[in-house]
Amino acid sequence: MPEGHKTHYLAREHNQRYAGERLYVSSPQGRFSDGARAVSGRLLESVRAAGKHLFYEFEGNRIIHVHLGRYGSYVEQSSPPEPPRGQVRLRAISPTYTLDLRGPSQCRLIDSEVQKSICDSLGPDPLNGGKKTDVWSAISKSGKPIGGLLLDQSIVAGVGNIFRAEALFETGLDPHIPGNKLTPDQFTRLWKSLVKMMKLGLKHGRIITVTAKEAGKPLKELAGNERFRIYGKTDCPRCGGNIAVDSVASRKMHWCPECQS
Secondary structure (H helix, E strand, O other): OOOHHHHHHHHHHHHHHHOOOEOEEEOOOOOOHHHHHHHOOOEEEEEEEEOOEEEEEEOOOEEEEEEOOOOOEEEEEEOOOOOOOOOEEEEEEOOOEEEEEEOOOEEEEEOHHHHHHHHHOOOOOHHHOOOHHHHHHHHOOOOOEHHHHOOOOOOOOOOOHHHHHHHHHHOOOOOOOEHHHOOHHHHHHHHHHHHHHHHHHHHHOOOOOOOHHHHOOOHHHOOHHHHOOOOOOOEOOOOOOEOEEEEEOOEEEEEOOOOOO
8 A cells, every 4th residue: 555655746746747737537437437527627726645645626626535545556648648448547638648547445526625524534644744742642642552553544644554664663663562651752763763764755756764775776776675674574684583474453564573672
């Protein structure tokens, strides 16, 4: 599932390419036909991201709300486009670019009131200037494991499975520690790690948590889990021990019992 850095990256890219244009919008698959007709020909005013949510704001208080989920993806091409292939939920055509959306968990037409309710349900977003103190207030009152709390979008928006594993490893925290057992100093280090990693993810358009020195090659040449320190790995890069894989909040959690204790 794309994490928060990706939605912010897409919002930035789509703002640059499509905002300020009148878009011809359709649903070749047919599942978003009514919504597409409601915005087609209208001016796209802006594209915003909040956590893992994307909002395409058209004139007239008409907003397309997209959540990519695990399988959603965009494909872009120059206009005029080739005929759509596969299950294209949404196609948006500008004079210069064409954007196809496939497989999202959510693609619907909403208004600003619904948009506000969605954003209000989310915790602070590290990439939207979310306040550390608000996140700490929620975490420090909970007896749930920190590895689960980080995935709770009502506590902190945009963090997914990779960011939580990498940030907890970098700060040496056991993912099973209850939130109310963390010290303020431990949380501060964790928050700084998350913000740093998510900003780098936004910069590169993909998650990279290792340095070029650690990887032994330029960051742009990294592929697959070469980009990570612990996620998807079998051996700890610090102690050489075995990486444990536990279920925390119903998701696989990679961590080192030796270094994160």
